[in-house]
Amino acid sequence: MASQALFMPDAPDADVLAVRPTQELQSCNHLLEDHAALMRFHDEEGYILLRGVLDPVSVLEARDAMLAVAARHGLVAPGDASATWTGMAAPAGMEESPEFSGIARKLVANPANAALFHTVLGEPAALLPIVQYRVYPPGGSITGIHQDGFFSPGIVNYRPVWTPLTPCEREVGGLMVAVRQCNRGYLHNVAKTPSPVPAGVIPDDAWATTDYFPGDVLMINPYTPHASMPNTSKRCRVTLDTRVQSATDPRVLLAEIIEAREDEIRVRTSDGVERCFRVDDDTFIRVDHPGVRQKRNEYVPTAPVGKRIVVVFDGDHAVTLRRSSEN
Ligand SMILES: O=C(O)CCC(=O)C(=O)O
Ligand SMILES: [Fe+2]
Structure with missing residues (x-):
């Protein structure tokens, strides 16, 4: 397909x-x-x-x-x-x-x-x-x-x-x-x-x-x-x-940004665990606006320390970084 x-x-x-x-x-x-x-x-x-x-x-x-x-x-x-x-x-x-x-x-x-x-x-x-x-x-x-x-x-x-x-x-x-x-x-x-x-x-x-x-x-x-x-x-x-x-193979987590970089994002999950994911050109980034994709060399200023985001991941690869809407 x-x-x-x-x-x-x-x-x-x-x-x-x-x-x-x-x-x-x-x-x-x-x-x-x-x-x-x-x-x-x-x-x-x-x-x-x-x-x-x-x-x-x-x-x-x-x-x-x-x-x-x-x-x-x-x-x-x-x-x-x-x-x-x-x-x-x-x-x-x-x-x-x-x-x-x-x-x-x-x-x-x-x-x-x-x-x-x-x-x-x-x-x-x-x-x-x-x-x-x-x-x-x-x-x-x-x-x-x-x-x-x-x-x-x-x-x-x-x-x-x-x-x-x-x-x-x-x-x-x-x-x-x-x-x-x-x-x-x-x-x-x-x-x-x-x-x-x-x-x-x-x-x-x-x-x-x-x-x-x-x-x-x-x-x-x-x-x-x-x-x-x-x-x-x-x-x-x-x-x-x-x-x-x-529940056994979750691919999405809610986390707080510790450090966002062009090639890597470090986050702390709600359980207090620190995790690090690779960011590359395949990462779909929209941490700012709900529907507009951001370039990885431009998203960092919109991803300050402490911001809550949703990470969709596959192993250590960040597949999607999106604005949090967890409630
Ligand atoms: O309820 C709506 O207006 C939209 C819901 C929707 O798009 C969804 O659940 O994927
Ligand atoms: Fe929908």
Whole structure:
């Protein structure tokens, strides 16, 4: 499979608002007993949708914890589990606010949920330190068309976990997925920064979505183009997206920079262990902006001592250095 991206300097960008999903995402619950079949579906269709699989109490707890933060910012009324929008604008950058700290960790650690992730990974799962908490009011943020693997290369033995915490019917602006597009390499246009997907590359009829409900989990193949839809309802969209990785062979860690150099980065992990990784031209660096790749001879000033970053590694090689969004 080609994994280099597209180079199309003159191509117009795809318009996320022009996409009209015509297909319905399929539930994969019937494949949970057959790991090979589940992975085949993931590798061909490009996603795994599981309905009602998370422990209901853990989902309610996560919902209430996120809504409590939203209520403090005036986005919803205190105690309003329907997440009806008050009309107050959402603060910028709320997805990574430390106010949400620990909510995803608790959800993933719940024994029933941990057992589910074990089943899907085929081995014990651990939380990967990349989490976004989204409370998106009507007319609010829309996530553009992207492939996760393009922005976070090198992660193996992991699954992204996109989780609705309140009912997320299609008008609430959940994810749409371009199905069966995951074997075409990266479709991002590296002739532009920050490398949008060009118009015309993804067939119009490839797009699928569904109405999502609390307890559902959507896992997206790292090569699958996906985006969110506009929220045209009266409610906030309350979702979190995190990732789980192999607990025995983790490839991603959260660490504090001790010293960043052009050819090497030394970090201290949250367990206090010091580790050193080789940085080379294959290292995908974005410690500054979430979507713009930095050159290794220029990233050092944006990587001061003490800054928390996420390192994706393979042995002693830093595959990706990215801004931390662990919570
Ligand atoms: O929820 C969103 O708007 C985007 C989520 C996403 O892109 C992901 O989970 O990979
Ligand atoms: Fe994504």
